[in-house]
Amino acid sequence: MTRLRAARRPSIWFEIVLIAVSYAVYSLIRNAVPEQRAQALDNADWIWKAEQFLGIAVEDTVNRAVNSVTWLILTMNYYYATLHFIVTIAVLVWLYRRHPGRYAATRLVIFATTGIALLGYYLFPLAPPRLMRGESFIDTVQVHQTVGSMASGNLADMSNQYAAMPSMHIGWSVWCGITIAALATPLWVRLLGVLYPVGTLIVIVCTANHFWLDAVGGVVCLGFGFALSYGWYGKLSYRLPRQIKAPGPAPGTHRPDALAGRSATP
Template sequence: MNEAAPEANTKQSGRAHGLGRALDRPLAHVASRLRSPRSPRRPRLWFEILLVAMSYWVYSLVRNAVPEQKAAALANADWLWSVERFLGIAVEQSVNHAVNSVTWLIVSMNYYYATLHFIVTISVLVWLFRRHPGRYAAARLALFATTAVALLGYYLYPLAPPRLMNGGHFIDTVLVHQTWGSMASGNFKNMSNQYAAMPSMHIGWSLWCGLTVFALASAPWARILGLLYPTVTLMVIVSTANHFWLDAVGGMACLAFGYAVSYAWYGSLPHRLPRWIPRKSGRPRLSALGAQPHREPAATRR
């Protein structure tokens, strides 16, 4: 009887130890997930279309709901213009007048300003979705965070564009050449907040597109175009008198915030994440949480 007691105690201890190990595994898994960056998931087409459409609708709604504080916006424009003169970079008026004298060029810029802002951004999102699904969600988050923080700028710092300044002698190129251009000119001016110039999302979005293409495209010509796109956009927003140079700096700051948010969530910049996400199978899906990343052929890793 005395010999049976130690044996029973050993079995009980073994069961308790086994139960402890069984409980430790899920707890360790949860702790690992909490400590590790979030793993990108395979994007779903219908969800992404809905998300992008809804996000842009909300962005436009909020942006246009910002009170048009005309007096404050004009005062801020005068102050910003004086700061640029102090810094020696207040050449927007000269650029505006010089480019406006070349009709075919300024008309092209008007249409560029009105259309490519949306076309190129959507095209890059589609390209990411199809060719870089593992990086899509992180890049999309950076873009959305950039756009969201820009709304704070519109609320906190109403700013008139150069073409609406009092005595600024800037040319509203859309009105002069009667082109379909800025939503803040002509027949569209009542549909858009005219005093939401800081920050410039034409720069924020175009720089996001350019950096994404430069980092991920394999063709040299595509990478060059990626760098040229935000550069040309900068010239367009100034030539058409829709923004100051410093509005562009505001757009860059918003993009830096967007990438910081994406990095904090995923633990990496978008271009450093795996290009592909393995499809679901009978086994648990591989992820960045301790699993080996999907290996790609050397020629297609970009």
């Protein structure tokens, strides 16, 4: 018999510290992984050839076409730089407040997804399309001097530029999308949940930050996260109870004295 672990709402301060520390550790480990530039560029060539073999190597065409529309590519650059964090944190807060019984299991999914991604960064360093050798990709952040991105410009030295596989922009956005679509009540919010990872996929390709196959890697990592959460809690996180209810009296037990004293009138 599968043992279902109790779902409960953790302390808010514990969650704040956990998320802050976890992200700091994730960033530290991700950026401490040896960049292995030559290997990352070789792997990018291999990915590009694999996509050409599969007939899906259209990222360069899409990248150049969207870059010709300045307002559109600027919007995508800021989308890439900001929503990845803002939406994920917002969904975590919403889960904590509105679905406390499902929070811990659902949070475990994204933490496990991110953890396995670190292994991918170490084992398979990968240059993003914008850094490939001899290809016609455009680094849209560099060209348009978009502020705030860790991908290019002066902030690039603070982040490992060869950690494109798997794409956590996709891993996190698909987690957000599934969570919103599964648990939100208004139809329009659920539709936004579906559209968010689709929009993210378009953005990461148009800005030349990822290949299609990086997105596949992100989804695979997310699958691992769901599997771990299922194994730990015994059910999918979205099928856990909304909240823990106070246990009632066991069947066949006497009612409390205050109620038992109300005897029926003959």
